Amino acid sequence: MLSLLMKRRSIRKFTDREVTEEQVKQILQAALLSPSAHGRQSWEFIVVRDKNMLQHFGNCRQPKQPFLPETPVAIAVLGNPEVIDVWVEDGSIAMTHMMLEATALGLGSCWVQIRNRPSNQNDMPAADYIKQLLHVPEPYQVLAILALGYPGQEKEPLSLEQLPYHKIHRERF
Secondary structure (H helix, E strand, O other): OHHHHHHOOEOOOEOOOOOOHHHHHHHHHHHHOOOOHHHOOOEEEEEEOOHHHHHHHOOOOOOOOOOHHHOOEEEEEEEOOOOOOOHHHHHHHHHHHHHHHHHHOOOEEEEEEOOOOEOOOOOOEHHHHHHHHHOOOOOOEEEEEEEEEOEOOOOOOOOHHHOOHHHOOOOOO
16 A cells, blocks of 8 residues: 555646546546545545536636646546535545545546635636536535546655654654
């Protein structure tokens, strides 16, 4: 597991190589296997491959996210605050599972934060912009978008020696 964690890096440049439906299925299965508070599974996922929609995704945040229109697949992660108050945490765990599965499959990924971010559209919150684009009904909220594809850039894996061990405290701060 540590080698997989060291290998996972945020990728913002992708090749044109197609991500298969089987790969997307496995990534979504990883999300569906993620733990959730009280087993309530407050998350929902929208898979987007449509190039026109991905063009609109580029304006989802300030600053613009220029790599999103070039992303082969994007997965919007939603949560339902009426199901449970920790929908953000549930969705975050699911996002992490998807990023790790993508890495295991040789794909790159990048978490694009949407919740509590402004869009490039007349001071509209990014979450409202994405909800409008994807016809997301109330009470669902948009947490983030996961960009997926074959890496068009190489990043060195992290090493255990580089870790900020000074952030670890024992018994008290």
